[in-house]
Amino acid sequence: MAQLEAASATEPVHASNVRETESIVDRARRRYVLQRARYERTASVVAGQLAAALRQQAIPHLLSFRAKHPDNFAGKVLLKRRRGKYAELGEDLNETVKDLAGVRIVVYDPADESRVADVIRNTFKVADGPAAQVNFALPPYDARTDQTEYKATHVIVVAPQGGEYATIDGACCEVQVCNMAAHVFNEIEHDIRYKLHDAEPTQRTKDALERLRLGCRDLEKAATAVLKAHQRDIRDQSTELLDPEDLRRGLELVADRQLRGDFDTLFKLLGPIMTPLSVTALLHGTGLTVSELLVAGSKRMPPAEGQQWQADDAILLAIGLMDAYGGAVMRVALDWEGSQPQLVQAIITLRPRVPSERP
Amino acid sequence: MSTSLTVPDLAKGLESFGDSYNALDVFADDVYEVQLLKQGKLPKGWTQLAKGAFQISVGEETYYARLFDTEGVVRFSRSSDLPNNDNIAQGAILGGLAGAAIGAASSKKGEGLVGGLLLGLLVGAVLGGQLPNEPEAHRVFTLRFDPENRSWRTYNGALVRWMKSELAAA
Numbered sequence: 001m002a003q004l005e006a007a008s009a010t011e012p013v014h015a016s017n018v019r020e021t022e023s024i025v026d027r028a029r030r031r032y033v034l035q036r037a038r039y040e041r042t043a044s045v046v047a048g049q050l051a052a053a054l055r056q057q058a059i060p061h062l063l064s065f066r067a068k069h070p071d072n073f074a075g076k077v078l079l080k081r082r083r084g085k086y087a088e089l090g091e092d093l094n095e096t097v098k099d100l101a102g103v104r105i106v107v108y109d110p111a112d113e114s115r116v117a118d119v120i121r122n123t124f125k126v127a128d129g130p131a132a133q134v135n136f137a138l139p140p141y142d143a144r145t146d147q148t149e150y151k152a153t154h155v156i157v158v159a160p161q162g163g164e165y166a167t168i169d170g171a172c173c174e175v176q177v178c179n180m181a182a183h184v185f186n187e188i189e190h191d192i193r194y195k196l197h198d199a200e201p202t203q204r205t206k207d208a209l210e211r212l213r214l215g216c217r218d219l220e221k222a223a224t225a226v227l228k229a230h231q232r233d234i235r236d237q238s239t240e241l242l243d244p245e246d247l248r249r250g251l252e253l254v255a256d257r258q259l260r261g262d263f264d265t266l267f268k269l270l271g272p273i274m275t276p277l278s279v280t281a282l283l284h285g286t287g288l289t290v291s292e293l294l295v296a297g298s299k300r301m302p303p304a305e306g307q308q309w310q311a312d313d314a315i316l317l318a319i320g321l322m323d324a325y326g327g328a329v330m331r332v333a334l335d336w337e338g339s340q341p342q343l344v345q346a347i348i349t350l351r352p353r354v355p356s357e358r359p
Numbered sequence: 360m361s362t363s364l365t366v367p368d369l370a371k372g373l374e375s376f377g378d379s380y381n382a383l384d385v386f387a388d389d390v391y392e393v394q395l396l397k398q399g400k401l402p403k404g405w406t407q408l409a410k411g412a413f414q415i416s417v418g419e420e421t422y423y424a425r426l427f428d429t430e431g432v433v434r435f436s437r438s439s440d441l442p443n444n445d446n447i448a449q450g451a452i453l454g455g456l457a458g459a460a461i462g463a464a465s466s467k468k469g470e471g472l473v474g475g476l477l478l479g480l481l482v483g484a485v486l487g488g489q490l491p492n493e494p495e496a497h498r499v500f501t502l503r504f505d506p507e508n509r510s511w512r513t514y515n516g517a518l519v520r521w522m523k524s525e526l527a528a529a
Contacts, residue, residue: 238496273498273502275527
């Protein structure tokens with residue numbers, strides 16, 4: 001049984017302490033190797049649930065997950081102990097090292113970063129403590145102070161518990177969110193600084209990093225501009241919406257705000273009932289704006305008592321569309337095959353209240 | 360159990376939503392009566408009104424069928440929207456027309472794309488009136504026929520976009 005390893009965090013690092021630290025690190029590495037499968041499963045489970053949630057919300061993204069490589073774990077422990085941290089590495093390494101399980105989500109649209117952070121918080125319990133949620137692009141993280149332009153949001157979540165998740169009970173997972181342009185800079189810059197430990201890069205490298213940072217900043221702006229142009233096309237044209245993301249983005253531009261909810265299911269509900277399915281046709285069929293549809297939906301919400309679902313924008317829109325498309329939308333909901341998403345359940349609960357469809 | 364659609368099946372599909380939809384478009388090769396037309400025979404209860412256009416009596420109800428030979432589609436409707444000619448095709452020409460429609464339908468579906476699905480598209484009114492310089496948007500409803508229960512259900516699978524394009528072309 002591994003013993004508790006403790007050292008004073010305030011002890012100066014000299015030759016004999018360096019040897020002691022390394023031996024502690026080697027022992028910790030060996031212990032991590034034995035536990036690593038637990039973090040592989042943790043990362044896999046968290047990634048799977050987030051992938052499903054993000055698809056439902058129609059947020060395009062790239063997702064990867066991993067358990068920390070033992071060598072990287074050892075490197076981190078060594079680095080932290082030299083900085084006077086990680087004084088104690090208990091039996092549960094995860095109590096100290098929070099990113100043994102890691103998930104990274106890279107979004108296409110920088111505006112989706114905050115949306116993804118909300119999805120993470122709504123899908124999992126967030127770990128305790130102020131360090132559990134960090135946005136590195138916001139104060140108190142200062143590029144000049146920390147000598148880095150790393151941009152991402154980190155959220156430490158607690159793995160699901162009980163039942164099939166018994167083996168990962170108590171484990172936590174760090175979820176990182178950034179946009180594609182920031183990801184390029186983050187990866188390269190972090191790799192260089194990690195290898196240097198606390199040493200400064202040369203001026204040549206610093207200059208090159210600065211050029212990379214500026215290039216990535218321009219890339220981020222260009223990506224935003226492309227997505228915005230496409231969003232306007234969706235709103236202005238009457239061509240068929242190709243996927244749930246098109247539906248969400250088109251409605252958001254008309255509403256002039258972000259919309260949340262299961263647009264994947266909303267798209268599947270609307271696809272069978274009009275052609276072409278376009279934002280223009282959808283709204284013209286109702287004679288209402290997106291905001292008016294949301295209000296209409298909230299007015300027709302059934303009482304909260306006994307309600308199994310929470311209203312979000314997608315649900316309110318679906319309910320708001322019932323006046324114009326009620327019979328058809330209801331029929332699609334009633335014929336739904338497989339497990340019923342909350343949005344479908346919400347529509348079905350309105351069944352007795354649907355007015356006759358307008359001719 | 361017939362794996363083809365019949366006129367009573369089409370009538371049932373059209374009446375699914377009351378008056379919300381005017382027509383039900385299906386692929387010509389899925390309809391039993393069109394197979395009879397291909398043989399140069401006029402099905403019972405059918406009266407030819409014009410080339411490719413028919414009046415159909417189903418019990419006490421009257422329906423209309425229009426054959427789109429190029430598109431491979433049969434439009435089954437409550438109202439008659441006759442082509443602008445009173446040319447009534449006879450015998451071999453009627454058979455050729457139906458044959459062309461069946462061939463076009465098979466060609467559209469390609470090799471195994473649809474499998475054994477019997478698909479239908481209910482077509483309704485234009486949505487919100489015609490917008491200037493923009494194509495009309497219509498109420499539709501994508502259906503599939505269950506030959507075991509002889510009933511129609513929503514079709515919400517991977518072919519929704521395809522069938523709206525291929526069936527609504529008529």
